[in-house]
Amino acid sequence: MNPIQLEAPFSEDKIRSLRVGDAVEITGVVYTGRDAVHKHLHEGGDLPPGIRLTEGMIYHCGPVVLTDGPSQWRVVAAGPTTSAREEPYQADIIRRFRLRGVIGKGGMGARTLVACKETGCAYFHAVGGAAQVLAERIRKVRNVYFEREFGSPEAIWEIEIERFPVVVTMDAHGDSLHQRVLDSSKALLAKYL
Amino acid sequence: MSGLKPSLVELIRRTSAEMPSDVQEAILGALEQEARGTIARSAMEIIERNIQMARHRSQPICQDTGSIHFYVDAPIGMDWPGFEEAAREAVMEATRKGHLRQNSVDPITGMNDGTNVGPGSPAVHLHAWRSPETQVRLLLKGGGCENVGAQYSLPVEGLKASRDLEGCRRAILDAVVQAQGKGCGPGVLGVCIGGDRATGYEHSKRQFLRLLSDRNPLPELDRLEQDVLRTANQLGIGPMGFGGKTTLLGVKIGALNRVPASYFVSVSYMCWAFRRQGVVLNPAGDIQEWLY
Numbered sequence: 001m002n003p004i005q006l007e008a009p010f011s012e013d014k015i016r017s018l019r020v021g022d023a024v025e026i027t028g029v030v031y032t033g034r035d036a037v038h039k040h041l042h043e044g045g046d047l048p049p050g051i052r053l054t055e056g057m058i059y060h061c062g063p064v065v066l067t068d069g070p071s072q073w074r075v076v077a078a079g080p081t082t083s084a085r086e087e088p089y090q091a092d093i094i095r096r097f098r099l100r101g102v103i104g105k106g107g108m109g110a111r112t113l114v115a116c117k118e119t120g121c122a123y124f125h126a127v128g129g130a131a132q133v134l135a136e137r138i139r140k141v142r143n144v145y146f147e148r149e150f151g152s153p154e155a156i157w158e159i160e161i162e163r164f165p166v167v168v169t170m171d172a173h174g175d176s177l178h179q180r181v182l183d184s185s186k187a188l189l190a191k192y193l
Numbered sequence: 194m195s196g197l198k199p200s201l202v203e204l205i206r207r208t209s210a211e212m213p214s215d216v217q218e219a220i221l222g223a224l225e226q227e228a229r230g231t232i233a234r235s236a237m238e239i240i241e242r243n244i245q246m247a248r249h250r251s252q253p254i255c256q257d258t259g260s261i262h263f264y265v266d267a268p269i270g271m272d273w274p275g276f277e278e279a280a281r282e283a284v285m286e287a288t289r290k291g292h293l294r295q296n297s298v299d300p301i302t303g304m305n306d307g308t309n310v311g312p313g314s315p316a317v318h319l320h321a322w323r324s325p326e327t328q329v330r331l332l333l334k335g336g337g338c339e340n341v342g343a344q345y346s347l348p349v350e351g352l353k354a355s356r357d358l359e360g361c362r363r364a365i366l367d368a369v370v371q372a373q374g375k376g377c378g379p380g381v382l383g384v385c386i387g388g389d390r391a392t393g394y395e396h397s398k399r400q401f402l403r404l405l406s407d408r409n410p411l412p413e414l415d416r417l418e419q420d421v422l423r424t425a426n427q428l429g430i431g432p433m434g435f436g437g438k439t440t441l442l443g444v445k446i447g448a449l450n451r452v453p454a455s456y457f458v459s460v461s462y463m464c465w466a467f468r469r470q471g472v473v474l475n476p477a478g479d480i481q482e483w484l485y
């Protein structure tokens with residue numbers, strides 16, 4: 001299977017052309033963000049200067065990063081973390097920054113799905129636990145923000161990813177693979193009980 | 194036991210970086226099951242490559258190195274406080290060396306002191322036996338998969354689960370459907386029928402010490418294990434919940450006596466990053482043999 005190559009800039013057209021079940025490899029700059037960042041932005045907090053999140057992507061990830069020197073970092077492990085925790089915040093943040101993509105694992109809920117459809121954003125599922133393979137696709141750490149305030153795993157890491165392997169599990173047309181699989185597995189189970 | 198601490202550090206390193214061979218085999222089998230060109234297959238290929246890379250680089254398979262459980266069987270006369278001390282020191286050293294992520298948080302203050310040592314961490318389960326041998330097993334239990342564990346108090350009307358083995362089957366399969374791919378499937382279920390709320394979960398985790406390839410000596414439980422495994426793999430949840438053939442790699446069920454008033458079914462979910470190892474130690478504390 002040849003994955004679809006998705007390269008920055010992440011235009012609305014490119015995102016709207018993707019459908020649930022598409023295997024995609026993403027190349028470009030993305031920002032990590034977990035609970036602390038989502039809460040901060042949701043409460044109306046500002047981004048530090050230098051971050052260009054508008055029409056960009058957030059990666060739900062708390063990487064293990066080693067510091068080799070001033071502004072020199074090395075990512076040791078960088079798998080996705082559970083996205084569902086950001087469900088209370090995500091829809092607002094997608095609208096506020098016209099986000100084009102959210103990368104994570106486990107999928108998200110109905111409010112995020114609606115915001116994706118409205119805004120032209122997709123949810124990209126990375127393989128949970130694949131810390132080594134995914135770290136290898138991070139070509140460069142460009143910067144870190146909020147490290148002092150939130151601690152290293154919760155900070156915003158600005159990273160360059162190259163051919164980062166993901167699957168579209170929620171698209172910009174209101175379709176969710178998570179909902180589909182949940183519904184069909186429930187129906188099958190009813191048959192086998 | 195002067196060799197104890199370095200042996201435990203090596204046990205932690207190997208557990209974090211190297212998949213035990215029975216799990217590795219199950220993952221390869223699951224990969225072959227998935228049709229070429231599907232997203233389920235590519236997820237399994239990424240998992241397989243990740244396992245190789247971690248072993249090769251001696252780095253954690255997953256960045257969540259989980260909660261730390263030591264299971265110790267040792268002869269009467271063992272210095273238990275000394276063992277627990279050595280376990281804590283080994284965890285601190287393994288954390289400094291990067292075999293474990295700084296993963297242990299004080300729930301009240303939210304502080305993470307970066308040592309992985311504190312109340313309940315590491316958890317050390319001690320058991321004295323009459324054998325002269327000392328065996329130490331280690332389980333690193335991820336958080337994402339721990340979150341999808343479930344405990345049922347039978348009967349459960351909505352599931353039509355009554356207090357019998359059929360009721361247990363319904364409860365366990367409900368847990369599989371609720372979990373979907375959120376526990377980083379394909380995973381393994383550890384189940385305890387009976388016990389109380391605490392011992393039930395404890396015993397369900399202990400099932401993960403069994404080899405995936407073993408068979409339950411109790412015919413009723415063996416049948417239930419095979420049935421749940423077969424049925425779960427017909428639900429089409431698949432790796433990561435992407436849809437596909439392998440939803441579970443294994444099901445292991447134990448039982449504890451219950452009091453007449455209670456009937457618990459406790460289900461623990463272990464992600465594909467199933468990290469367990471074990472060693473036999475000689476009287477000096479050196480590693481004599483690997484158990485998995």
Ligand code: SF4
Nearest residue numbers: 129255335337377464
């Ligand atoms: S559930 Fe397992 S594989 Fe997934 S992130 Fe947690 S520890 Fe890693």
